[in-house]
Structure formats: structure tokens, C-alpha cells
């Protein structure tokens with residue numbers, strides 16, 4: 001499991017019950033296989049395939065990079081003692097060669113690389129793969145490793161395939177505890193560099209590879225639960241489901257509202273709001289982030305008979321992109337979930353780094369990303385002194401400001417932020433638009449719901465308030481990148497006219513008020529807020545909706561045609577309504593105690609059917 005949630009808490013907010021472990025139902029009657037039972041079922045299938053082709057039974061166990069291969073291999077050996085176990089990675093090109101190949105993608109920077117377009121075959125020696133396949137003649141054989149499925153075409157379709165999948169958060173937790181990148185000798189390397197190698201290279205290659213397996217794979221095994229970074233004594237053995245159950249579960253998930261599993265992470269500016277109100281582990285100093293809807297990194301918990309199996313939420317994006325995103329959003333972004341909701345908790349914490357994000361042109365040319373990190377801060381809650389830093393002050397001298405930023409990096413001369421950057425008071429339910437290129441950060445004592453474009457590592461820190469990171473060393477600052485992206489005309493007047501208080505009433509209908517909360521015209525996300533007492537009607541109009549209950553204790557999402565079961569949502573929970581859902585209603589429940597509710601809903605501008 002990515003988060004050892006069960007030992008954390010009972011999860012009560014003062015206004016509802018934030019569920020830290022939301023699940024998605026597996027098809028009716030699907031049983032999760034655990035331990036030896038799963039391997040025996042997979043072996044049986046491989047034997048059945050072999051009987052048809054008259055070859056030796058072969059089980060290809062393809063592992064996402066990050067899966068603990070020694071533990072997995074030991075489990076396979078013990079479950080299938082008669083089978084020969086082969087390591088496919090013996091056919092991989094030497095790691096030094098792979099490192100040469102990917103060096104231009106990794107760059108020397110600690111944080112930023114260049115997006116890779118390699119495929120897994122680029123990391124393998126084709127002749128050695130041929131030889132490996134040719135060597136499997138008599139004995140039942142299990143082939144394990146990232147790329148085991150590369151043998152499938154070489155075995156004339158006679159093998160059965162198990163994908164051992166993993167979510168990126170679990171990989172990161174393992175890396176922080178010393179896990180290496182794929183075949184690399186870098187256990188002690190800076191975590192930022194390990195992440196970079198994953199983000200720009202390994203995960204791109206691995207996603208491309210596993211996506212090619214989705215239509216035909218026979219079983220999926222939960223790699224998060226094999227030697228997890230934070231083991232829990234009550235955790236059962238890793239669960240396995242059939243490929244048919246996996247495909248059907250994703251099809252079903254794309255037809256009804258759902259939540260991904262939130263991930264909570266501490267940080268140097270982190271606060272106490274989530275710990276106190278969501279009820280997270282009180283022994284932790286703080287929590288900074290909650291990634292509540294970042295399908296690229298979050299997971300889905302598939303629940304069936306026998307518990308849960310955790311899979312990356314990205315599997316849903318890859319396998320049902322049109323049902324999930326809608327035709328227009330898919331056509332614009334590809335199989336990529338473009339909207340991100342996360343929390344930034346600075347209550348009794350500190351300021352975020354003063355920062356700026358790259359313009360689209362810059363992120364494309366420099367890092368090979370196709371869209372950029374446009375952002376916004378929705379103030380879920382605030383302390384009395386909460387501020388948002390946004391845009392430069394009128395008439396400042398930009399050369400002097402850049403010089404002061406450079407000087408401040410020596411740690412001796414603090415950057416006089418108040419001299420150059422606006423700070424605007426923040427009130428609960430304010431929504432600040434932050435198009436890329438605008439200098440900004442949230443101040444302390446804020447609980448921000450970030451409603452942003454999905455990219456989230458392209459933060460050019462300009463000033464980190466003279467502090468060090470959780471690892472005791474200064475966090476990376478990128479003044480050069482920053483200087484090339486700051487839009488100097490975004491000063492006090494411009495920010496006031498364009499980024500603050502842009503709320504507009506769209507319609508009033510009985511007790512329902514629908515407002516546009518005003519992301520800037522340079523951003524692609526539209527945000528609508530609905531205030532209501534009894535219920536509000538919605539329609540996805542063919543595009544994915546991401547929502548959060550920002551006021552009120554509990555509501556439910558219902559289908560006017562009973563197309564899906566009522567889905568209960570608590571205060572501060574983010575949920576996704578797939579494009580395929582169409583009409584839905586959000587209404588109070590018999591347990592609701594609040595008099596009034598508000599949701600915020602984000603979707604891609606111009607992608608609704610009525611936007612034609």
C-alpha cells in the first residue's frame with residue numbers, strides 16, 4: 001500500500017470524514033488471489049497455453065522498474081518450486097551503455113531533464129533476447145524482470161503474462177530509503193536525481209511498454225505490496241487479479257465518479273491543518289502536500305472479494321482515455337490527465353519558495369514537455385495573516401531585483417521580497433490565478449487547494465527564505481531559468497485587474513448559485529463554483545470534471561438515470577467525474593449537518609459539447 005492509512009487514524013474532520021483510502025469496486029464476484037494461489041493460477045494458464053502450442057510452459061512476469069525483484073523472485077520460487085526462473089535483465093544492455101544513451105535526457109541539473117522517447121527495446125540486446133527465448137525448450141520457465149514481455153513475440157504467443165505494476169509514489173518512498181533506479185548503482189544518490197531519472201526517462205519508457213500489454217496481459221500483481229517502503233503488520237500478501245478483471249474494473253471506473261488514493265508528504269514549509277483536520281499521523285512534524293488528484297502519480301485501490309489491489313491511476317488514463325477525458329480533451333492532450341488538484345498546507349508552517357513556472361514555449365524547447373505548469377490557489381482555509389505573493393511591485397528595477405536574488409543565495413543577505421513582490425491578503429474561498437511566468441508563492445498560515453495543470457516539478461525557485469530542505473542542504477534554486485520566464489509586466493495593477501477577485505455569477509436557480517471563479521485567459525482550465533442547500537445539477541458535457549467539496553460536511557453524487565450507485569463525498573475530498581458519465585447531481589445526504597454547501601469543478605475550457 002502506498003500509504004499505511006489504517007494505522008493513522010479514524011479520519012474525522014470537524015466537518016465530515018475525509019476518507020484517506022477510497023476504493024473502486026472490482027467487477028461483481030471478482031476474487032483477489034494472494035501469495036502462492038496467484039502464482040498457481042498463472043502457472044495453470046501457462047500450462048494450458050503450452051498444451052495448445054506443444055511447447056514448454058512459460059510465464060512472463062514483467063515488472064515495472066521499482067518492483068523489488070529479489071523478494072518477488074523468492075516468492076515465485078517458493079510458489080512454483082518445479083519451475084526454472086530466468087532473469088530477463090541478463091539480456092539488457094550493460095547499464096553503462098544505457099547511461100550513455102540517456103545522458104542527454106538526464107542533463108547535469110539536479111532537478112530538470114529532457115523528456116525521453118526511448119522504448120524498452122532500446123535498453124535491450126535483441127540477439128540476447130532471441131537467445132533467451134530459444135533456450136526455453138523443455139522445462140516450465142518463469143522469466144522475471146522489466147521487459148519479460150519482450151519475449152512474448154519470440155515465443156509465438158505460447159506464454160502467459162503477469163504485469164507487476166507499481167505507482168510512482170511507492171517508488172519514490174523506496175528511493176528515499178535507498179532503492180536505486182533501474183539497474184543503477186546509485187543507492188546513495190540525491191533523491192532529486194533519482195526522481196529525475198524516473199520522471200524523464202524510466203517512467204516514460206515503462207509506461208509506453210506496459211500500455212502495450214494492457215489488451216492482452218493475463219494477470220496483474222500489486223507490486224506496491226511486495227516489500228513496501230512502509231510495511232504494515234496487518235498488510236496481506238500482494239494481491240493478483242486476472243487481466244479480464246483489470247480491464248473490466250477500469251472500464252467500470254471510467255463510467256462513474258471515483259477518487260484516487262491521496263498521498264500526504266511532509267515538506268520544509270509544511271503545516272498542521274491536514275494533520276489535525278484529516279487526522280494524519282500525529283508523530284510527523286508536518287504535512288506539506290496532499291496529492292489528492294494527480295493521476296500520474298496516485299493510485300487506485302480496486303476492491304473485491306479478498307480485499308484490495310493497488311494499481312497506478314495512470315492505468316485508467318491509458319486504458320480508457322476517451323471515456324475518462326472525453327474526445328476533445330483526449331484529442332488535445334492525448335492519454336494524459338491534464339488537471340491536478342492538490343493541497344498545500346502552510347498552517348503554522350512557512351512560506352513556499354518564491355517561484356515562477358516556465359512559459360509554454362520555454363518548457364517545450366527546454367524540457368520537451370508539451371504543456372506547462374499554469375496554476376491557481378483556491379483558499380480552502382486561512383489564518384488571519386494569510387497572504388499570497390503574486391506579481392512584482394509597480395516600477396521595480398528588474399536588474400536590481402535579479403541582482404538581489406543572486407546575492408541572497410550566499411545565505412548572508414536575505415532577499416527583500418516585500419520590496420519587489422506584492423503580497424495580497426487571502427480570505428477563505430478566494431481564488432488566485434497564477435498563469436505561468438507570474439512570480440508567486442503561498443505565504444504561511446494557508447490551506448491551499450491547488451487547481452492547476454498537471455505538470456508540477458517545473459518550479460523555478462528564486463528564493464527559499466534562507467532555509468535548508470528537510471535533508472539539511474539548500475533546496476535547488478534556478479535563477480537563470482527563472483529570469484528567462486518572469487513576466488515583468490505582471491505588476492500590482494495588472495495582477496489586481498487580471499488575477500484577483502475574478503468571480504462572476506453565471507446563473508442563479510432557486511438555492512443554487514453557479515459562479516466562474518476566474519482562471520486567467522492564458523490558462524486552459526475553467527473553474528465553476530456551485531453554492532447550494534439541497535442539490536445542484538451538473539453534466540460533464542463530454543469532458544472530464546474534477547471537483548472538491550470546499551464547503552459543507554457531506555454530499556453525494558447521484559445519477560438521474562441510476563447509471564451508477566450514489567457516491568458519498570466529504571469535506572475537502574477531491575473526486576473525478578469521467579466524461580462518459582454525462583448528467584449527475586450533487587446533493588445533501590441524510591447525514592449532512594451543514595446548511596449550505598459549495599463545490600468547485602474544473603474542466604478543460606472549450607471541451608464541453610456546448611462549447612462547440
Ligand SMILES: O=P(O)(O)OC[C@H]1O[C@](O)(CO)[C@@H](O)[C@@H]1O
Nearest residue numbers: 351352353355375441456459461
Ligand atoms: O518549491 P516549493 O516551495 O516546495 O513549492 C513547490 C510547490 O509550489 C507549487 O508550484 C505551487 O505554487 C506547487 O505546485 C509545488 O508543489
